[in-house]
Amino acid sequence: MTKQNEQQKQWAKIVAKAWADEDYKQRLLNDPTAVMKEEGIEVPEGVKFKCVEATEKQAWLVLPPRPGKGCIEAGEERLAAIFASNCFLCF
Template structure:
């Protein structure tokens, strides 16, 4: 796992453990991240959303401009074995 993925997981873990922190992050993401020692580049707006039992947010990343079609296949996420991985799917053997 790379450093960015580790930082992201730590942020998620803190949201799960600390409801007040999660609410601050939802209300004011840039300030909350800066308060945690994160860097938010000038001119970048951060939007934080939360998945619930009734709502699953799907984020469409910016399309890379430097990759071939073959390269794009290697960076796409959320697809395992031809099916979408849903974090609320609790069937045995399905990870999400």
């Protein structure tokens, strides 16, 4: 299993726990880094996370960081492929 798939499975477990346990959800919203570490997700040094809860009437769009210089010249289709291949938890 790839690292990306493993991280997606770990995140899915965290989400399921948050749906089932209000206290856990509050800890996730207040300190996502600590919760991710508790669940075995490697968190790179110096990276900060913010967890927000979507509702039925409000969702969040996250614009990822711009890729390295050589990627920008590759064009929109290549950039879209780079984005699509990356996981929201991949570093």
